[in-house]
Amino acid sequence: MDLIRKSYYIFQKDIKAEWRTKEMINSVLIFAFLVVVIISFAFNPARGTTQDIFPGVIWVAFIFAGILGLNRSFSTEKINDCLLGLMLCPVDRTAIYFGKVLANTFFMFAIELVSLPVFLILFNYSFTVRLLLLIPLLLLCSLGFIAIGTFLSALTANTRSSDVLLPLVLFPVLVPLLIASVEATRTVLTGDGLLAAAPWLLLIIAFNLLSLALSFLLFDYLLEV
Amino acid sequence: MSLKKELSYPAWYNIFSWLTYIISAAVIYMVIIWVPRDVRLGDVQRIFYFHVASAWVAFFAFFIVFATSILYLKTRSRSLDRIAFSSAEVGVVFTTIVLITGPIWAKSSWNVWWNWDVRLTTTLILWFIYLAYLMVRGTALEEEKKRVLSAVFGIVGFLNVPLVFMSIRWWWSIHPTVVDSGGFHMGPNMFRTLMASLLTFTLLYVFFLVRGIYLRLAAEKLEELKDLIRE
Numbered sequence: 001m002d003l004i005r006k007s008y009y010i011f012q013k014d015i016k017a018e019w020r021t022k023e024m025i026n027s028v029l030i031f032a033f034l035v036v037v038i039i040s041f042a043f044n045p046a047r048g049t050t051q052d053i054f055p056g057v058i059w060v061a062f063i064f065a066g067i068l069g070l071n072r073s074f075s076t077e078k079i080n081d082c083l084l085g086l087m088l089c090p091v092d093r094t095a096i097y098f099g100k101v102l103a104n105t106f107f108m109f110a111i112e113l114v115s116l117p118v119f120l121i122l123f124n125y126s127f128t129v130r131l132l133l134l135i136p137l138l139l140l141c142s143l144g145f146i147a148i149g150t151f152l153s154a155l156t157a158n159t160r161s162s163d164v165l166l167p168l169v170l171f172p173v174l175v176p177l178l179i180a181s182v183e184a185t186r187t188v189l190t191g192d193g194l195l196a197a198a199p200w201l202l203l204i205i206a207f208n209l210l211s212l213a214l215s216f217l218l219f220d221y222l223l224e225v
Numbered sequence: 226m227s228l229k230k231e232l233s234y235p236a237w238y239n240i241f242s243w244l245t246y247i248i249s250a251a252v253i254y255m256v257i258i259w260v261p262r263d264v265r266l267g268d269v270q271r272i273f274y275f276h277v278a279s280a281w282v283a284f285f286a287f288f289i290v291f292a293t294s295i296l297y298l299k300t301r302s303r304s305l306d307r308i309a310f311s312s313a314e315v316g317v318v319f320t321t322i323v324l325i326t327g328p329i330w331a332k333s334s335w336n337v338w339w340n341w342d343v344r345l346t347t348t349l350i351l352w353f354i355y356l357a358y359l360m361v362r363g364t365a366l367e368e369e370k371k372r373v374l375s376a377v378f379g380i381v382g383f384l385n386v387p388l389v390f391m392s393i394r395w396w397w398s399i400h401p402t403v404v405d406s407g408g409f410h411m412g413p414n415m416f417r418t419l420m421a422s423l424l425t426f427t428l429l430y431v432f433f434l435v436r437g438i439y440l441r442l443a444a445e446k447l448e449e450l451k452d453l454i455r456e
Contacts, residue, residue, distance in 0.1 A: 151381075155374055159364040168360055169378065172353035173385050176392035183396065203392055214384065218377050221298060224370070 003098065006091040010099020015106065017076075024072050025107055032065035032115045036122060054123050055185040058116065059178060063145065066108050067167050070149045073104055074157035083157075087223055097150065097219045101212075104146040105139075112138045125189075133188045137197075140204055141181040147211040148173055154222045180204045232443050238435055245428045252418075252425040260418040269333040272326050274418055278426035279322040280348070286316030286430060287355060287383060294379035297372065303445075304438075306372045309379055311437025313358050315430055320352045343394045350389050354382040368448070 018024055039057050043049060077083040086096055116134065120127065152170050156162040180203040187197035194201070256274045263270035293309040296302070327345060328338040339345065361375050411419070 148381075152378075155361070155377060158370060158374060159361075159366055161364060165357075165360060165364065169357045172350050172357060173382065175350050176385070176388040179392040179396045199395060203388070203395070207388055210384065210388065214381055218298075218380065221373050221377050224373060 003092060003095055006095040007098035007102060010086075010091070010096055011102040011106070014100065014103035018103075018107065024069050025111065028065045028069045028107070029111050029114060031068055032061045032111060033118065035061040035064050036115075036119055040122065050123055051189075054119075054125075055182045055189060057123075058119050059141075059182050059185065061115070061119070062108070062112055062142070063174065063178065065111060066142075066145055066149065067170065069104065069107055069111075070146070070153040070170075071163050071166055073100055073150060073153050075162055078157065083223075093220045093223050094216055096223070097154070097215055100150050100154075101143075101146055101215075104150055105143050108142045108146055109139055112142065130188065130191055133194060134185065137181075137184055137188060137201075140201070140208070141177065141184075144177045144204055144208040144211055145174065147208060147215060148177075151211070151215040151219065151222070154219065158222075176203060177207045180207070228446060232439065232446065234435070234439060241428075242432060245425075245432045248425050248428060252421050255418045255421055260414050261412065263415075266334050269330065272330050274422040275426075276323060276326040276330060277419060278422040279319045279326065281423055282426045282430045283316050283319040283323060283348075283351070285427070286312045286319065286434075287351065287386075289434075290316065290355075290358070290379045291383035294376040294383075297376045298380075303372075306376070307438045307441040308434070309376065310362060310441055311434050313355055313362070313379070314437055315433045317352065317355045317359060318433075319426075319430075320348060320355065323348055324352060341393075341397060343390065343397055346393045346397070347386070347390045350393075351386060354385070358382060368445075 036057060039053075039060065043053055043057075074083065077086060087093070089096075113135070116138070117127075120131070125131075149170055152173070153162075153166055156165040156169060159165055180200040184197040184200040184204065187200070188194070252274075256271050260271070260274075262268055289312040290309045293305045293312065297305040297309060327348070331340070331345075332338050358375060358378055361378050362371065364371065366374070
């Protein structure tokens with residue numbers, strides 16, 4: 001319980017810091033739009049392939065945008081030695097991790113909720129009730145992405161070339177999650193229902209649990225002085 | 226002079242190196258001349274002996290990275306860290322060999338360079354994971370910190386591989402299969418050659434691993450000497 005409460009404080013701190021500057025959330029949101037627009041130019045949306053590539057397009061956009069946000073998650077803490085301050089807080093190091101995961105998931109989910117309707121409009125989807133199923137799916141996938149992403153962002157934040165290193169380190173590890181997210185999204189969009197996506201959902205859940213457990217075990221090592 | 230002694234290979238390694246040279250030569254003879262030509266695939270099938278053996282060494286090397294990374298975090302022994310680094314380097318080289326020989330084989334037997342089959346794709350992702358590992362190794366950081374970070378990534382990367390494998394298998398199974406990745410019938414001499422090749426590549430792995438470890442050791446000593454001069 002204590003861990004949850006302390007993680008919540010870190011979460012509040014991150015939200016407050018972001019709310020005051022709105023530095024990250026604005027740029028990431030615009031970036032997500034841009035990726036989708038660029039992909040529309042690359043694959044002519046007038047052709048019939050749109051339905052095929054749409055699940056992939058939104059996940060490419062979310063993941064590229066998410067990486068931008070994750071890069072800032074720990075590197076902003078480097079300014080004024082804030083990270084040292086965080087580490088000196090009388091909390092467990094894993095509370096810092098879980099707090100950051102909560103905050104980053106919150107940001108990412110907010111960005112997805114705002115941009116998804118726009119993507120659906122741009123790709124001419126009609127809004128039906130079954131699209132509501134996408135919302136829990138987005139949350140689940142984002143949690144997995146953020147869980148491993150925050151962890152590796154803490155890992156690369158130590159290095160000088162962290163913004164280049166994070167995607168290099170994160171993308172190969174994300175492969176299972178990306179495949180599962182795209183396929184599950186496709187299943188929901190084609191209206192086959194969640195049952196058809198069950199193996200993918202299981203894979204996503206397994207990925208999330210593994211990421212959270214590994215991060216929980218290993219996060220202490222990343223913040224060693 | 227003690228430094229020179231510390232940095233020179235132990236006696237067993239010299240004997241071991243010669244043994245590796247001789248056995249490698251013998252296996253090259255076996256693969257290229259001794260083993261019968263595959264009836265269906267022709268001479269190109271001979272690449273199989275290098276391909277499979279490299280794949281084995283690569284996976285083994287990455288397992289060693291994983292195991293030594295865990296042990297490093299527990300014991301903080303620098304020699305374990307050197308093994309992990311060196312093993313990752315050797316593993317990446319052999320994965321590269323797998324990824325080069327694979328398409329050559331595939332083009333002649335399936336008539337495509339590449340398909341997104343489970344084994345191929347997993348190997349490719351594996352290659353990316355350990356390239357990233359070497360990138361973490363290559364960044365400018367304090368040595369101690371770098372060792373810990375690489376050990377952590379060595380563990381995370383390896384544990385991710387089963388998930389990569391599973392996800393790609395399901396993903397591939399829902400897409401239409403263009404080519405059949407079926408094997409071929411292996412005669413007894415082919416089997417013997419494959420076994421000899423596996424053994425040789427394992428010896429080669431140890432050969433390169435020890436070289437890498439001593440290279441690390443020399444680099445560390447050099448850093449120490451440089452620090453000494455600066456003081």
